[in-house]
Amino acid sequence: DIVMTQSPDSLAVSLGERATINCKSSQSVLYSSNNNNYLAWYQQKPGQPPKVLIYWASTRESGVPDRFSGSGSGTDFTLTISSLQAEDVAVYYCQQYYSTPHTFGQGTKLEIK
């Protein structure tokens, strides 16, 4: 199985400031034949199911605000929220879909400072 490790486990950021969450995979999730990274980011607010924010490591899902961006390749990835809003308080998960089982990171809890 590919192990996904996120850092930090929790993060407190002031409103309007940048938030950065990291995700590292135990092996590359870059598929060389199409140069795509098989990685998604999800946001889970309390009492709600996860919602996909980013796929292919950097493609925003339709309707996701452009303050959310994804970057990285191979084994190291980053989710950045450029200017934190109150509604961004949530737990964020990365997931690889390069190989089954499609494993998730342990989650990063984002709070307001």
Add this chain to the structure above:
Amino acid sequence: QVQLQESGPGLVKPSETLSLTCTVSGGSISSYYWSWIRQPPGKGLEWIGYIYNSGSTNYNPSLKSRVTISVDTSKNQFSLKVRSVTAADTAVYYCARVHGQLWLDYWGQGTLVTVSS
């Protein structure tokens, strides 16, 4: 807009079988993969497996010996069975649509299943 809704018992006794159904509305179950994911209280997400409308499946090896996912295209539903449950199977169970065997783009609201005598 595709919507998914989980249904099934909220309480299951140890050693028995957990059975859940996911009903898909707003779109056909055909031509997509469909997945089950679970989340123990206060913990992270675990991918259980997925099924295609043809019936082909892929399971998490950690659960493969106890899990069956099936599909009923006539009812636009797919189902999950977990056999020989223990307290460790207590979780919120989510069903979701898989975008092309890739990411999960539509999720149900989830249903809490507690394993207890």
